Amino acid sequence: MSVTKVGLISILIAVLLLNSFTTLIIPAHAAISIELEEFRWNRFPISVYVEMNQWSILDYAPAIREGLDNWLKAIWNYTNAYDGQSLAMISYTYYVKDINSTGNPDVIISFAPYEMSGKAVGLTTYKYDDTAHEPITPIIINITTHSATETDIFVKNVAMHEFGHALGVGHASSPNTENGPELMYYASSKSGIIFPSTLDVYALTQIYQGHFGQTTQLPSSVPYVMLPEGAIPPTRMPQWQTYLQQYVPPIAVVAIFLLLSLTVVAYVTRRKTDASRSPPIPPPPPTDSNSALRAPELQIDNVKTRFSKATSAKTLDFRPKRAEVGLW
Numbered sequence: 001m002s003v004t005k006v007g008l009i010s011i012l013i014a015v016l017l018l019n020s021f022t023t024l025i026i027p028a029h030a031a032i033s034i035e036l037e038e039f040r041w042n043r044f045p046i047s048v049y050v051e052m053n054q055w056s057i058l059d060y061a062p063a064i065r066e067g068l069d070n071w072l073k074a075i076w077n078y079t080n081a082y083d084g085q086s087l088a089m090i091s092y093t094y095y096v097k098d099i100n101s102t103g104n105p106d107v108i109i110s111f112a113p114y115e116m117s118g119k120a121v122g123l124t125t126y127k128y129d130d131t132a133h134e135p136i137t138p139i140i141i142n143i144t145t146h147s148a149t150e151t152d153i154f155v156k157n158v159a160m161h162e163f164g165h166a167l168g169v170g171h172a173s174s175p176n177t178e179n180g181p182e183l184m185y186y187a188s189s190k191s192g193i194i195f196p197s198t199l200d201v202y203a204l205t206q207i208y209q210g211h212f213g214q215t216t217q218l219p220s221s222v223p224y225v226m227l228p229e230g231a232i233p234p235t236r237m238p239q240w241q242t243y244l245q246q247y248v249p250p251i252a253v254v255a256i257f258l259l260l261s262l263t264v265v266a267y268v269t270r271r272k273t274d275a276s277r278s279p280p281i282p283p284p285p286p287t288d289s290n291s292a293l294r295a296p297e298l299q300i301d302n303v304k305t306r307f308s309k310a311t312s313a314k315t316l317d318f319r320p321k322r323a324e325v326g327l328w
């Protein structure tokens with residue numbers, strides 16, 4: 001029987017760290033580790049709902065989205081440079097209260113007035129099924145904004161850190177990478193530019209290889225760096241959607257062609273029938289009795305041929321347009 005467990009992860013604000021990053025001794029690469037949570041997502045896109053309230057301003061919504069996008073960018077960067085193609089399916093959809101809505105969000109992001117327990121500025125609360133190692137939705141993320149006075153970059157960085165937890169990544173043991181702060185360290189000023197590190201994305205690759213509830217370290221072949229911003233990856237659709245996009249337009253064109261052909265045939269046949277009914281019916285000539293019937297048959301064939309050509313030309317115009325619509 002599956003057991004539901006509840007986890008709380010928080011980050012601590014530590015203003016003192018602001019000036020002490022440069023003086024901290026960075027442990028050797030191999031000694032730096034990161035925690036792996038007990039779950040990973042198997043269903044995408046993850047629907048994320050931002051619940052605006054009196055402790056938020058609308059500017060936070062695009063800032064949080066930017067923070068979430070940074071995870072997709074980091075995953076894309078990492079998988080292109082190193083390994084982890086299994087992460088290509090990770091995606092999310094974004095909803096903001098009073099702008100768009102979703103029925104049952106997988107992740108709810110909300111805002112709180114003061115620091116939560118232990119001076120945490122961000123808090124992720126989750127449940128998971130420890131047999132399936134899947135989250136039980138919704139995962140709740142709270143961000144402290146006092147009276148909506150925190151800066152966009154603070155909110156973005158806290159959301160980025162907490163979304164890392166929502167994806168199943170725990171805390172990293174080092175405050176710094178070789179080229180910048182470590183996003184998944186439990187404490188930082190959270191007011192500078194920050195992106196997920198190679199270690200953070202490596203952690204994701206590990207939970208998708210079935211390593212749960214343990215710590216892991218980067219392989220020596222991968223440098224411990226904060227990943228560059230990079231670009232949002234193109235959407236990777238499930239294979240059945242790719243087939244749909246590929247085959248539905250030509251099938252639709254063929255169906256329309258057949259329907260119109262049948263209509264034309266029915267129309268011409270009806271005219272032929274009407275003509276045959278109209279009195280007076282001339283007596284068949286004594287010789288070459290079939291020539292009068294052959295002519296309409298030839299006409300039908302001509303109509304079909306013309307129509308077929310026109311439909312083929314439409315098909316060529318149609319398919320590239322559909323392909324463009326499929327991109328985002």
Ligand SMILES: [Zn+2]
Binds near residue numbers: 009010011171186
């Ligand atoms: Zn944390």
